[in-house]
Amino acid sequence: MPQRYDNYPRVALITGADSGIGKACAVALAESGFDIGITWYGDADGAERTAAEVRATGRRCEVAELDLTRLPDAAVVVDELADRLGGIGVLANNAGTGLATLFVDVSWQRWREVLAVVALLASPAAAYVTGASWPVDGGMLLMGPQASALPDDTWRSV
Numbered sequence: 001m002p003q004r005y006d007n008y009p010r011v012a013l014i015t016g017a018d019s020g021i022g023k024a025c026a027v028a029l030a031e032s033g034f035d036i037g038i039t040w041y042g043d044a045d046g047a048e049r050t051a052a053e054v055r056a057t058g059r060r061c062e063v064a065e066l067d068l069t070r071l072p073d074a075a076v077v078v079d080e081l082a083d084r085l086g087g088i089g090v091l092a093n094n095a096g097t098g099l100a101t102l103f104v105d106v107s108w109q110r111w112r113e114v115l116a117v118v119a120l121l122a123s124p125a126a127a128y129v130t131g132a133s134w135p136v137d138g139g140m141l142l143m144g145p146q147a148s149a150l151p152d153d154t155w156r157s158v
Contacts, residue, residue, distance in 0.1 A: 009087040013037040013078065015066060016095030018046035025092050026050050030059040034090065037081040039066035041095065060085065068095050069113050 012029045016022040017038035026036050027050070036054045038061065040047035047063050054061040062084045066077045082088045097114050099106060 009085075009089040011035045011037070011082075011085045011088050012090035012092060013039070013081055013085075013088050014092040014094055015039045015068065016041070017050050018043040019050070022092075022094035023050045023053070025094060026061075027053050027057070029090070029092075030054040030057040030061070033059070035060040035085055037062045037064070037085050037088070039064050039077065039081070039095065041065060041067050066095070 010033055012026075012034040014022050014026045014029070014036065017026045017036075018040035022038070023046070026038050030036050030053075036051075036059060038047055038050055038054070040050075040063070044065070047065075051061045051063050062081055064077050064081050066074055068074050078088075078091075099110065099114060101110075
């Protein structure tokens with residue numbers, strides 16, 4: 001018999017939660033009853049603002065700096081957060097980076113850095129969505145042939 005979602009710790013760890021989507025995920029999960037662990041890289045003040053919003057929901061929040069380009073050593077940070085929170089039931093790998101360089105001009109080292117950096121479907125409402133692939137690309141996949149009707153390429157850099 002499969003385990004029910006309710007048996008997992010109501011604790012979520014969100015990487016890159018110092019702003020944007022990560023911050024929104026952290027607050028949304030806290031509002032759904034999760035204690036939250038957030039990680040940040042480069043914006044300690046942003047992480048503290050996120051933590052304040054999470055705590056305003058009445059949930060616990062732990063914060064830690066995490067540089068995912070330093071694997072496997074960075075895993076220690078996740079272990080420490082799990083210990084401080086009493087486990088982890090949800091991991092939302094939100095941390096990311098990108099490039100504004102033509103693909104053919106990207107160095108091998110920079111390519112590896114982008115790939116090294118790894119709260120969708122984390123609630124009970126998503127119990128029936130299993131084994132699915134979800135493209136998260138800002139709608140670019142849906143542009144398809146319609147993109148050729150645009151007057152120029154500026155939509156790519158917005």
